[in-house]
Amino acid sequence: MAFKAVLAGCGSMSRGWLSAIAEHPLLKGRxxxxxxxxxxxxxxxxxxxxxxxxxxxxxxDLDALLAA
Incomplete structure (x- = not known):
């Protein structure tokens, strides 16, 4: 089962978070x-x-996206 996530803030730090989600053994596919x-x-x-x-x-708009 995968956790669903919404990334709030897509500046330079988001590249690191998204890379970790895609590549880290404890996060990849989860x-x-x-x-x-x-x-x-x-x-x-x-x-x-x-x-x-x-x-x-x-x-x-985070509220709008979460409400959708």
């Missing part, structure tokens, strides 16, 4: 990133594209 949120929408879109998160919801 965490599914289902959303990315950033106040600057193009930043969230770019980070999703960088990590191939094509199915993830992307937005600039």
């Amino acid at each position: 965490v599914e990133v289902v959303g990315l949120v950033d106040l600057h929408l193009p930043t969230a879109e770019a980070r999703a594209a960088e990590f191939g998160l094509t199915q993830a919801s992307i937005g600039s």
Whole structure:
């Protein structure tokens, strides 16, 4: 069973978090990133594209994304 996660904030630190989720033996396959949120929408879109998160919801409002 995978945990579902929404990453809030897609700046430079998010690259490390997403890399860890994808590569760390204790996290790989156990965490599914289902959303990315950033106040600057193009930043969230770019980070999703960088990590191939094509199915993830992307937005600039965390409350709205969690309510969807």
